[in-house]
Amino acid sequence: MTQIENVVLVYVELPxxxxxxxxxxxxxxxxxxxxxxxxxCSQKRNSIDVNTVVGKGKIEEIKRLMDMMDCIADVVIFSCPLSATQRATLKKQLGCDVIDKIDLILDIFALRATSAEGKKQVELAQLSYNLATKPEGNFSRQGAGIGTRGPGETKLETNKRAARERIYRLRCELKEIEKHRALTRKQRRENNMFTVALVGYTNAGKSTLFNRLTSADVYADNKLFATLDTTVRRLKLPNDIEILLCDTVGFIKELPHMLLEAFKSTLEEAATADLILNVCDASDENVAQHIAVTESVLAELGAAAPVVRVYNKCDKLSGTASLGQLLGENVTSVFVSALRGDNVELLPEIIERYILEKYSVVQLKAPHAEAANLLALLSKYRAQCRDVHYSDEGVTLRAAISKKYVSVVAKYISF
Ligand SMILES: Nc1nc2c(ncn2[C@@H]2O[C@H](COP(=O)(O)OP(=O)(O)OP(=O)(O)O)[C@@H](O)[C@H]2O)c(=O)[nH]1
Ligand SMILES: [Mg+2]
Structure with a gap:
C-alpha cells in the first residue's frame, strides 16, 4: 500500500x-x-532562475510557510524541469526533497506499469532522466515516496555507475521484446489486417470506448495514465471486414521525452496504424490544446495515417462554444459518449468508409475446376474472405481485397 505524501507545489508562471x-x-x-x-505557491516570471528557479525571496517565503505548517512536507514539486544544480540548491535551501513535473509523471507511470515490457520501459525512462538531471549524492530522494519509486514499487538504482549498467541491460532486453513485437506487426500486415489505433490525451475515454467497441475489459478509470500497455482486439465492421483496434497509452502536455523514447515500440502500434482515432474529452475546456498535443506527438512519432477526431463525453457537454472553431477544420469528426454508448455505433461505419477507400468488397464465384486457383489468388493478394459456400456449381464467397489487386480476380466477380 502506497502511503499518501504531503506535497508542496510550486508553480512558475512563464509568459x-x-x-x-x-x-x-x-x-x-x-x-x-x-x-x-x-x-x-506560484510566481510569475519572465524566465527561470538558473539556481533557484523562482526568486530568492520566494524560496525564503516558501520555507517560512513550510515551517509554519502543522505537518511536515515530504516533497516539494516544481512545475518546470529542474537541472542538477537547481535540485542541489533547492534541496539545501528548503531542507526537503525536491522533484519536478517530469519526475512526477514518471512516478505515475511507475505506479501504473504492469506488463514486463511496460515496467522496463518506465525504469529506462526514469533512470535516463535521473542520470541527465540529478547530481550524484542527490541522485534519488532518500525516502520511499514520489520520485523514488521504480516500477512495481522497487527502488530505483541510485548509484550512477550501476544505473548506467542497468540502462544498458534494459535497452538490450527491450530490443528483444521489440523484435517480437515487430514480427507480430509484420504478420498482421501479411494477413492484410487493417489496424485502427485509439490515441489521445490521458483520461479522454479511450479505454472506455475500446471496451464498448470490442466488449473487452481494459482497465478504465478516472485517473491519469490508467493505460500503459497497448491492447489489440479484433473488431468486425458492418460489411464483415475484420480490423484490429488498439488501445494505447495517453498523452499529456510536455510528455517527458524520455518516456516517448522508452515507449517508442509501444507507441509504434499507433504510429503504424492505417487509421487513427484521436479521442478527446469534448467537455474539457482545453480540448483544443489536447487535440493539438496529441497530433503533434503523433507527428513526432512519424504517424502518417489519416486522423478522425472522436469527441467523447458528449453526455457532459453543455455548450459547444469551445468546439466551434475546431469543427470548422477540415477533419472528419464524430460526437460520442463512450460511457452511455451514444453514437458509438457510427465508428465502425466511419472506419469502414476509410477501409473501402483502399479495399473493394466483392462477391466472387468460381466453378470447382477453378476454385483452388481463385483461393490461391485471394491468399496471394491477402484478401479477407467471408461466407465461403461450396455447391454443385462451385464456390461462392465474399472478399475484401485491396483495390490495387481487384483486377486479378475480376473474372470471378459475380453480381
Ligand atoms: N461522462 C463520461 N465519462 C466518460 C466517458 N468516457 C469515459 N469516461 C470516464 O472518463 C474516465 C477515463 O476513462 P478511460 O477510458 O480510462 O480514459 P483513457 O483515455 O483510456 O485514459 P488513460 O488510459 O489514462 O489515457 C473514466 O472515469 C470513464 O468512466 C463518457 O463518454 N462520458
Ligand atoms: Mg486508457
Whole structure:
C-alpha cells in the first residue's frame, strides 16, 4: 500500500502560460501519484532562475510557510524541469526533497506499469532522466515516496555507475521484446489486417470506448495514465471486414521525452496504424490544446495515417462554444459518449468508409475446376474472405481485397 505524501507545489508562471489549466493538471497529477497538496505557491516570471528557479525571496517565503505548517512536507514539486544544480540548491535551501513535473509523471507511470515490457520501459525512462538531471549524492530522494519509486514499487538504482549498467541491460532486453513485437506487426500486415489505433490525451475515454467497441475489459478509470500497455482486439465492421483496434497509452502536455523514447515500440502500434482515432474529452475546456498535443506527438512519432477526431463525453457537454472553431477544420469528426454508448455505433461505419477507400468488397464465384486457383489468388493478394459456400456449381464467397489487386480476380466477380 502506497502511503499518501504531503506535497508542496510550486508553480512558475512563464509568459504565455495558461496558469489555471496548468495548475489543475498538476494537481490531478499529484493526486494520481497519491500525494496530498498541503501548500501551493506560484510566481510569475519572465524566465527561470538558473539556481533557484523562482526568486530568492520566494524560496525564503516558501520555507517560512513550510515551517509554519502543522505537518511536515515530504516533497516539494516544481512545475518546470529542474537541472542538477537547481535540485542541489533547492534541496539545501528548503531542507526537503525536491522533484519536478517530469519526475512526477514518471512516478505515475511507475505506479501504473504492469506488463514486463511496460515496467522496463518506465525504469529506462526514469533512470535516463535521473542520470541527465540529478547530481550524484542527490541522485534519488532518500525516502520511499514520489520520485523514488521504480516500477512495481522497487527502488530505483541510485548509484550512477550501476544505473548506467542497468540502462544498458534494459535497452538490450527491450530490443528483444521489440523484435517480437515487430514480427507480430509484420504478420498482421501479411494477413492484410487493417489496424485502427485509439490515441489521445490521458483520461479522454479511450479505454472506455475500446471496451464498448470490442466488449473487452481494459482497465478504465478516472485517473491519469490508467493505460500503459497497448491492447489489440479484433473488431468486425458492418460489411464483415475484420480490423484490429488498439488501445494505447495517453498523452499529456510536455510528455517527458524520455518516456516517448522508452515507449517508442509501444507507441509504434499507433504510429503504424492505417487509421487513427484521436479521442478527446469534448467537455474539457482545453480540448483544443489536447487535440493539438496529441497530433503533434503523433507527428513526432512519424504517424502518417489519416486522423478522425472522436469527441467523447458528449453526455457532459453543455455548450459547444469551445468546439466551434475546431469543427470548422477540415477533419472528419464524430460526437460520442463512450460511457452511455451514444453514437458509438457510427465508428465502425466511419472506419469502414476509410477501409473501402483502399479495399473493394466483392462477391466472387468460381466453378470447382477453378476454385483452388481463385483461393490461391485471394491468399496471394491477402484478401479477407467471408461466407465461403461450396455447391454443385462451385464456390461462392465474399472478399475484401485491396483495390490495387481487384483486377486479378475480376473474372470471378459475380453480381
Ligand atoms: N461522462 C463520461 N465519462 C466518460 C466517458 N468516457 C469515459 N469516461 C470516464 O472518463 C474516465 C477515463 O476513462 P478511460 O477510458 O480510462 O480514459 P483513457 O483515455 O483510456 O485514459 P488513460 O488510459 O489514462 O489515457 C473514466 O472515469 C470513464 O468512466 C463518457 O463518454 N462520458
Ligand atoms: Mg486508457
Amino acid at each position: 504565455d502560460a495558461n496558469a489555471d489549466q496548468d495548475i489543475y493538471e498538476l494537481t490531478e497529477l499529484v493526486h494520481t501519484a497519491q500525494g496530498e497538496i498541503k501548500l501551493q
